[in-house]
Amino acid sequence: MKYDYIYSAVMPQTVTALTGSCVQIPCTFSISNFEDKRKRAKSIYGIWLKKQSQYASKDSFIAFNSSENIIRGFKDIKMTGDLNERNCTTVFYNIMMNHSDRYYFRLEIEPCKCANSHPKYSPQPPELKPSEPQYVMEESTVNLSCSAEAPCPTQPPNISWSNIPESASITTQLQDKPDKTQSVFSYMTFKASYTDHKKKITCTATYPRNMPNDSTVEGNIMLRVLFPPKETCIIITPSVGTNVTLTCKSKASPSNDLKYTWYKRGQETPIAWKKKINLTKTQTASYFCTAQNKHGKQSSEDVQLTDEGEFTQFKYRYSMPRIACCVGGIVAVLTLSAFGFCIRYI
Template sequence: MAVYFTDSPQPPELKPNDLKVMEETTVNLICSAEAPCPKQPPTISWSNIPESAHITTQLQEKPDKTQSVFSYMTFKASYKDHRRNISCTATYQRNTPDASTVETIVMLQVLFPPKETHVIITPSVGTNVTLTCKSRASPSNDLNYTWYKHGEETPIAWGMKINLTKTQNQIGSYCCIAQNKYGKQSSEEAQCTVKGQSGLSHLVIHSCTGGLFAFFLLSAVFFYCVRTKASRQAHVIGSDQTVGYQSKSDNLRFDQEHG
């Protein structure tokens, strides 16, 4: 029996067609394509799938006695899979050089708390500095940002960006916390230094500390050399005195024997 398609076959059915899941949830996708000729069923293939996906395919009879090819895919959703377009393609062989191919695509939406939260420091005109909090989250339209300075318990600002000027604390470590309804994450601390009087003082303190260290080191070496030299001189003088004493003793003994 030969089957001829006057029109393109129906695209495969992909379920669920609205794919919105939580991170770390196990996802089950089913792609099915009709098989008008069971002896020559269509071939189903997947594209742009997660690395952890496991696929099984088989020919099944439906309740209406028609047959279809079913392909089952299972994987665990990761936040890196967010907005991934997964496609299922059915290929029908025809009595022509070209096969007939139809495709169905579904977008995977993964819901997850903030990830990869970090601070970007951007110098502006003069002594102004802009700190920007970046984070990946889903949904992202309800992200809230809170800023903290190291050593302070209360927030110093809210919003994705903050600007630092010379009228504010000019040196310090800052971090931001990104939060949505699924959780929150804190960035690592970012060291921000605005060039100004405090920056100059910071440099001077380091220079003075280095100079004092060098001074004490040279002084220690100098006193060590002086002490070593004095010890050697004392040893030489002591040796000369011992020799002189022995010489006088020998002379006295000689006089007594020959006197």
Template sequence: MMAGIQIISFIFISSVLHTHSADDTYFATMPQTVTALTGSCVQIPCTFNISDFEDKRNKTKSIDGIWLKNKSQFADGFIAFNSSKNIIRGFSNIQMTGDLSERNCTTVFYNIMKNHSDLYYFRLEMEPDVFRATFNPNQPDSRKTVSITVIDSPQPPELKPNDKHSVMENTIVNLSCSAEAPCPKQPPTISWSNIPESAHITTQLQEKHDKTQSVFSHMTFKASYMDHRRNISCTATYPRNTLEDSTVETSVMLRVLFPPKETHIIITPSASVSVGTNVTLTCKSKASPSNDMTYTWYKHGQEMPIAQGKKISFIVTHNNTGSYFCIAQNKHGKQSSAEIQLTVEGERGFFYRVIFGCTGALLAFVLLSAIFFYCMRTNKSSQDHVIERDQATDKNSDMAIYANSSSVSNKKSEKKENDGLHYGEIDFSRLQMGNMTREDSNNGPQTVYAEIQMTGRNNKKTVEQMD
């Protein structure tokens, strides 16, 4: 953690190298130490103040800032940066981002390397000959202004609260992760892992009390008993001018306080054993804290508890079979397990057979009832169909009778019409006795043929007359 220090210098003796009056009071504020990462940059936040600064500023034509390395004496060999002469020694680039006319001397050193670790002093020059001074503390045991420490690997992020922190179930949990940002132009990125699904995260770059900056990430979520002993990790990744970025991580184990959960019973060796077997019932439950857990055992049908403790063991007899359950309790609450059935081998099979038999009988009854109602409905439908068919047959018979009656009437009318008188004519003059007369061998009577023409309603008939 970077610490800040306010550097106040009171100089009452004039010096050849420092141009100021004995009444001048001046001081600079900057961090005592800053940590930089190789291949990255480092920003030194810096502000200063001198007595009658506004008056001096009105008299000056230029204000310049100078950074001296290793020594506070203003000598050419110690100058690392001079804004007036654009001098940069030992660095690829140095930029004064603060406005000196506003008492801001903040400076960024780029592409920091290991050999840049040293003490650095700030000097202010207001020309022409208005004010010149190197800001350094006047403590006899310390001559430092700011110490730059360059490291190859960044410091792990700081995660709060630590693993000793405990929260109650269903309360809001606040976790914060902060990573130093010595180079605000290339700040680290922060990521979280193994976090609850309901977590809400916000991340921003913040300034600390010593004016250095850090990336701050804040996460909130509602604690669940399933979050107990959850390892939540915060990872900071630092970009830099090397082949790979630097990644560091910090984890915290969350401790959630909650009453018993998921309480259940385990039977060893099994729930169905023979008489004389030694069985053990174990009450399992999740709770926090768990060191003060109590377990109480009950048997179905009995109001009073039968035992205390996480486990109970006994020899199975016909009298101690039945349903058992346990109640787990800690200082935050309690929970009862589901009942578990302990039976003797054979009884369970008989019990299942009874259950299956009753179920089968019920299903058979339902099936037979359905078939019976189906048959009744089908029979009724068939009878209705037969009645409808007979009615249709009777109706067709009546229609046939009416049709036959009509046919008979027509025939009778026709017959009656045909039964009328027909008149015929007989022409005896046309009778010939020649070949029309035939005599048998006994000269018997002769047969005379006559042709009779009958006229009646366009009908002609030939009648053979026999004498």
């Protein structure tokens, strides 16, 4: 028998479904002289064949026949597309593991072989973009997106974010993809802060299904924020005798190129270019340090070293600062007793 038409069908070659849920297979077709054939035809209907594309004599290969509403092996199958509009989109319900196979669509005007799809039954982790950590400058606007496949249009996944910046704004919507399948897209916008540096943001997709438990998958990305030195302060490490070590501490990104400079108050020339300095009891003065990377620099509050002749151990006193070091920040003055919030003893 010779057929006088050219037939083609468009559908995804593979679809992913979740057990206990449904899966929609988007499907369209084209046939030469379709309008003429449709007008002459008594009926147009679609058949989904399992395992093979040919219209076999064994009915066991027929999973669905829209003309007789035959459904085999599935709880329910509905053709949601209009064949008169060249749309053969079909929804398969209550997917189970034994449904994994090759399926072929057949349009019944004339015999034909169609494309196939191979369902899978575990959801893929949501896709985050950008997928790799990228460095962003402090105060710049950052855009992240998270998408999860929505194989069942009546039970799309719910997307949620965790460990997000305080300034984050989130919008979520269901969108069609070029292959006519659907995904849920969630977009997050925020202004980068230095407190977000190395923060791991997680996107979670939760799939509802007709089973006791929902299925949950997640993806994550770590933020990398570039910023100048912050919270610069001095840590005092006393030792028995007449020596004390001052350490300049600062948060910065990048931190591997941090440069430290020490100054004596009232003297313009630096006294040292390193992270730590050692002082003796006789070096009474006010000291401060600066931390600098390629994005800027910041100075600490002063530390004052005083000589109380009768003591062999230095003393420490604290006053409130302009810059926080730990919680709130400290100006430190060396005296006998220690009280305050920031200066740490090692």
